Amino acid sequence: MKNLKNLLYIIPLGLAVSCAPEFEDEITFTNGQADFTTYVAVGNSLTAGFQSSALRKVRQENSFPAILAAQFAEVGGGAFKQPLLADGVGIGSSLNAELKLAYTTDCKGKTSIGPVPSAAAGQADQFSPTTYIGANGPYNNVGVPGAKTYHLVASGYGNPANIAAGLANPFYARFANPANYDESVAAAVARTKPTFFTMWIGANDVLGYGLQGGEEGSDVITATATFNATYNMTLDSLLKSGAKGVLANIPNITSVPYFNVISRNGLELDANQAAQLNAAYAPYNSGIDAAVAGSLITPEQGNRRKISFTAGANRWVITDDKLNSIPGLPKSRQMRHNEHLIMVTPQDSLKCAGWGSSKGIPSNYVLTSDEVTKINTATNEFNNVIKTAASKHNLGFLDANKLMAEMESGLTYNGVTYSADFVTGGAFSLDGFHPSTRGYAIIANEFIDVINDKYGAKVRKIDPNSYEGILFPN
Amino acid sequence: MKKIILPLLGLLPLLTFAGGFQVNLQGNQQTGMGHLGTSFYLGASSAYFNPAMLGHGESKISVEAGANGITSYVIYQNQETGATAETDNPMGTPFHLYGSYRINDQITAGLAVYTPFGSSVVWGDDWDGKYLIQDISLSAIFIQPTFSIKASDKISVGLGLVYATGAFELNRAIAFQSSQSAYGQTNLKGNASGFGYNFGFHYKPTEKLNVGVTYRSGIKMALNGGDATFTAPKSTATNLPPTNKFDAELPLPGTTTIGLSYDVSEKLTVAIEYSRVAWDVYQSLDFDFETNTSALKDSKNARKYEASSIFRVGAQYKVNEKIIARAGAYYDQSPVQDEYFNPETPNTDNIGLTCGISYEISEKLSVDGSFLYIDGQERESYYTDPNNKSASAGGQNFGGKYKARSFIPGIGLRYNF
Structure with missing residues (x-):
């Protein structure tokens, strides 16, 4: 009987002493050889957090540099100031609002879901000098939607007086240094004395050409010599303060949904x-x-x-x-x-006006094989410049082109597979070429991988699935 | 009588704690000594442990019933994001009922009802791995008529036929977001059944030594016409039919066991056992949907389990005429490879430590108490989906470190007519 009593004591004791187990080692996050005190991000719309045809405050807050800065904060990162817009529907290059997914009815009366503007007009007031925020600068996120490589070294690119003539960019003018509007982006970021930077520029040097179906208007592919010279000028200004950083190359733009959502076999x-x-x-x-x-x-x-x-x-x-x-x-x-x-390409013209069947689709909607070859050649040449610069200055290098190729076949994060399929792929926003919030989160993780590898750091990664996905209408 | 009890008990979730989703808790006496009993007789529960020995008791009729309460914990830590999770599993309550009837000196018949497979893992709706699994509940009840023949004083054989009936339910998130909900939901639910058999052999070469061998067949649990329910934004309904049906097949592995026991003295018996579990039958968990769309293809989920081993050692000591004390330990290998570790069955290599005690209340009635502590060894494992390239460093889809622990007290009653 005594033993039975002992057993009865042991059972509750076992339950009380220790319930859930614990891991033997804690994870320690470190900055390695990188100094994140002053992180500056230089680039175009991809750095700004542009998506679904617009720049919008909630998207800026989830730009990849903003995600990175939040992760750097744990390992010595300092304040990260972004040129945020006011709350609203966002603003795009044609003063439009951000796109959203909604029901649309086509010329044949068939209803499906597709991208439509979320409002009749964008936040045009954000391009008015009265709302400019340059006086609160300098900013850590210097991503300028629409900027090409040579724009970053162009004097007056942020001068409001030059906008009408097309020599300045309203996305930059709104946060450019009002004390010296003619200061180039490169000169402005050098003044912030970065200790760490990301530089991702060059997509617009080929993309603008492709966006118009390869029509050679004002938006021609940048000459490689110009790209080489101006890319390195911007990089040199970032390196003046002895900063470490990561250079990202240009993804193959013909892989994005913008060029693939309408099948050539359709x-x-x-x-x-x-x-x-x-x-x-x-x-x-x-x-x-x-x-x-x-x-x-x-x-x-x-x-x-x-x-x-x-x-x-x-x-x-x-x-x-x-x-x-x-x-x-x-x-x-x-x-x-x-x-x-x-x-x-107007869908209704394809479906109901005989485009592509009884009459040819106008060439400004088509990237022909010659135009694709020009884009690929330029992308390869520009990427060589970027790779060479990364090697020369011993910087981290993010192969965004390779990431894009992997995205085409599908990349799985924690059970969710992202791909380059429009809307259902989840990685691209509704404009078909800028990433979605989750796409930017994936990019941030890729930057962290490069930083951890190059600088012996262990920066905490993020779960892309925890960021907002494409919102489907109910 | 059975008809009333079984449906009620069938609703109770069981819990993963042995290799794969095997639940090794088929007798409280045996559990007390490392869950071994292939080579010696401990009452009607021999119908499970070795059907050859069912006729080795002294009474004409023996019955036994018992149950266990499983409290288990699995913890998870992502090595890149530092995110952690802990399961919130309901208490599992596997049970067993046995009866034996001696027809004559040679032949004994019996009936066994037990729950050798089951799992109930609840990670919660909104953890990092929700797109793989939120919760799963899997239970199987085996009903086994058994016949035992005592061929000689030294040799017996036995055979059992098994009807298995089970229930399956799984919830996981799907990546369709709306302004109202951050993710959608898949619910798969159905009942499965299958047939199997087992046989046992017992040999007593000397007065003190006993040898037992058993083979329990694998069983293919067929699940037909289960309900697949999808909760997602309405605009996805054409791609994701809200209600659908599915078929699946869940293979339960066969097990071969050999055991030796030695009576050191009148009071002390020691025993060892080795089991080989053919988990390699579980290569893939496939859901075949009745209606397929571009967004809803048949779901094929690699599992690629490997056959695994269990090593057991135990002893029992007759303290006096009324009390028997037991202790034991075992090592139970996980059948899950590091590359195919899915949190749906978060299975670690397990070390089990057990103790138990039996008390004879009267000549006819005895009570058995057992306690099992399982220490699930820490492992760093990832789930790789061969159908999709994965993005996390190392190329895997989902994973990190896992560790588990279970506490399982149990109680049983035996009655000899």
Whole structure:
């Protein structure tokens, strides 16, 4: 009986002494060889936190530099000042509000969800000198939406007087140094004497070209020599104070949803429709044959211009201005495997106005294979400049181009798979080329990986899933 | 009588604490000495431990019933973000009922009802791993008619046929957000059943030495027509039908055990056992949805378990005519590989320490008390989804350090007619 009593004592004792277990070692976070006292982020819209076609205060607060600065704070990071807008719907380059996901009805009366402006107009007052906040600077986040590499060294890029002439950027003017509006971005950040920096610039040097379907208007691809010179000028000004930092390269922009959400194979036809279109293009195809016979074009060129349809998915018909002129025939052909339609191609024109089937899609909506080649060549050359600079100055290097490639096939964080698919992929915002809040959080984690690796630090990473995702309407 | 009891008990969640989701608590006497009993007779519970020995008792009819209360904890720590989590599992209550009837000197029949598999893990709705698992409850009840033949004084054999019935429910978050809710929810719920068998062999080469061997077959638990319910923003309904059906199959592993016991003296018996559990049957947990859409493909989740071993040692000591004291220990390997560790079954290598005591209230009635402490060894493991490349450093999807601990008191009654 005594033993039984003992057992009865032991049971509750066991329960009371220690319940949940504990881990043997605590995790220690450290700054390693990096000094985060004064962190400065230099770049374009990606550094500013731009998404869904606008800059907006709540997005700025989740910019990747803001996320980084919050993580640096635990390991010696100082204050991080951002040029925040006032609360509101945000402001984009055409004074628009941020996009949101909502129900839309197309020309055929079919309702689906898609991006629409969240308000009729953006916060245009934020571009008015009365709301300028430059006097409260200098700012740690110097991300200027729309900035190209050479803009960062341009004098007067923040001068409100130059905006009308297109020589200054209203996103920069609102927080540029009013004591010296002509000071370049590079000179302004040098004054803050950074101890640590991130520099991510160059996407607009190729992106602007692509956004307009490769049309060479005012927005041409930057010359590599100009890129090289101005990139290193900005970098040198950051390095003056002996700062350490990370350089990020330019992702392959043709992988973003903006260039892929409308499939080049998106013309769905039934057998009847295909037969009707084939009949309609018979005179065109005969005209091509005649042009080949008359040696106006080569047989190979002829074959590439001929148009035919089958039941099922078909390549869209586009207008290609680079094609040889053939009297009486439009410069039409079907899309090729490496060509892209841009996201802003009017859907209703595709669905109801015969674009891409009975008539060619205008070339300003199409990235042709030649244009893709130009973009890829420039991206590679610019990325070589960035890689070389990182090696030369022994800086951390974030291969954003590689990250983009991985994102295409899907990247999983804590059970959620992010991809380059529009909306459902979760990584891109509703404009199809800027990351979503979670996309920026993923980028912040990638920066932390580089910093931890390069500077022997252990900066705490974040869980991208805990940031806001794309909001679906109820 | 069974019909009334079983549905009620079936509702009670059980708990992971042995390898995989095996629950090794089939007799309070055996539990008290490291949960071994393949090579010696301890009453009607031999129907589970070794059906060959069911006829080794002295009474014509024996019955036994018992239950355990499992309090368990699993802790988690992400090594990159420092985030921590701790399970809030409900108390698990596995139980067992046994009866044996000696038909003649050679043949004994019996019936066993027990719960050798189960799991109830609750991480909570909003922890870091919510997109893998929020909570899971899995229970299986085995009903086993048993026959035992005493071929000679030295050799017995036994056979049991098993009908297994179980329930399954899982909740996990899905990454669809609206202004009202930060994430959606998947609920999968259904009942499963399957058939199996087991047999046992007992040999007594000398007066003091006993050898037992058992084989328990694996069972494929088939779950058909389970309910899949998705809670997500309304605009996703065409891609994610709110109500759907699913089929799944959950393989339960077979187990082979060999045990030796030696009567050191009239009072002291020592025993050892080795079990091999064929967990390698559990390669994937697949949910086959009745309606598939672009956003809802059939879900294939790699598990890639490996066969695992359990080593047990135990002893019992007759303190006096009425009291028997027991103690034991075991080492139970986790079948989960470090690359395929899913918090749904947060299974560590376990060291079990046990003690127990039996008290004979009367010649017919005895009570058994047992206590089991399980120390789940710390491990750093990650879940890798072979279908998706993963982004966290090291290339894995979700993981970190895990550690577990369980406290399991139990009580049982035996009655001999």
